[in-house]
Amino acid sequence: MNRRAIEKLMSLYWFAVLTLVTLGIVYVSHIFYGAPYNVQTIESSVLEDQIQNCLAHQDYIVPSHLNDTFRNNFLKYCHLNFSVEDVYGWKNNSEYYVEVNVYKYDQGNFGSVGDEIFNVSAGNINLKTAWQISSNVPSSGILSPTRKVNTIVIHSTEGSTTSGALERISNEKLSVHYLIDTTGQVYSQQKPYYEFQDAFRSPNDPASHAGCGTGVDKIQKCSSSCVDSNGKGMLGLLDSNCQQLTGTLSKSQWCCIPGYNTNSIGIELVNLGARCSTDAKGASSCQNSETFDGEQWQSFSQAQINSLVNLVSGIAYVYNIPLDRNHIIGHYQITTEKTDPGPAFPWDEFMKELQAKGAVAPSATASSSDQVQRSFYALDKDGNQYLVTVLGLIGKNEKNIASA
């Protein structure tokens, strides 16, 4: 090929490169300007402003608002209208979700958050689930799993409050990946409960939630080399003779399977366990409970189970964990020293719901990860202090309208 031909070929080559670059720029600008401009984070903040102004005036909470009448007419009292006329295929009440929780707050006692005294919610609760998942579970597209995780361990706190449970975890130098309170709220390192950030670990880092502890470890390790008649490895707590360890065990029979901290994710559920108490009038500290072997165990709330299903579904997707009882286990399956989550945990119902949902990518269900929960402090006329949390979520399915 002579020099002229090479020059012509090079011209064509550069022309082709230029064409490709131009088309690329046009395509990117089309994508950029074609996508809806997202104002939902600002909208969420304005919604939370409106609710804050509705609940408190100049730092004083409106006392008449903390009752059932207000709860039942929340949208009316706060001048909110979540109904969107279904002319463009939007469903009523599906675009917004608000939730308000009011807690007692003791500034003198190291700013401790007390019991919840009031809550109200309205709108599409599925938005909350999507928000929690996107806020808590690393999406495979955003944060790749950098740790091999093959098991999810479910615990219960054996306490009634989130702060109490996290305080104990921190004091005992333990840690956990997630905690779900009785309202279904999920807390994690990305979204910790107030000052208790130290109690949480990223799902990509091991946490100290399923170790054997020095006491048990000194006694014996459960056998992990047993096989059944079909040659399959036996799971559960087995003694040296491959016998299942059940019932009340003496301390010498205690055993533990080591190594779970390395490859597992720990989820704590706020629950009293068997610590329900009865006062002088016979009223139980557990609103709902079940009796097993003569002991009263607190029931798990449906909101808690729903959040757990969504959370485990997202984690299972990210870390490719099979949705079965060999990989989603209770703490009691690791050590004979523990019983949690306890007999009141509805394993059958939970696994059924989880398997029906399957492992779902967190990013596929979530659209509102930038929207954040607001907290503010307020007083009543007697000088009592309250902590109020307001969650306002927007989940609009935007589209261009063909003809307005």
Added chain:
Amino acid sequence: MNKRGSEWLLENVIFILLNLIFFSIMAYFIISNINSASVMQEEYAKSIALALDSAHPGMNFTIKMADAIKAAEKNLGKEHMDQMVTINGNQVTVKLIDKGGYTYSFFNNLNMSKPTSNYYLDEKNNDYVFFVGGYNEPKSN
């Protein structure tokens, strides 16, 4: 100039012209996207909805919409300028092109559905003026 030199010049001139044409098309495409009526529709519908979400009865506010008004006059015609902004229930629609429009909802339960008394086009100042009258009849949860 010899024949070879003129050929070389011609080829390069054509190459440069083609480059200029390509860059011009690209620049036109990007600028038209930025200023296009469809982008403006979305921008103004959302701005109005957010302003209404933050508003209280008795407030009034003005939104400068000179570029949108110009686009609406061109695409809808002067006689249809009343269609440019409409508020139906709790949805704002901004329409700047004949077959189009962008609708966005607001959650504040304001009664804004009366054109001319709640909102109108101030053609003199190229503004849209909004008067927040009061709340709608309340609805329970």
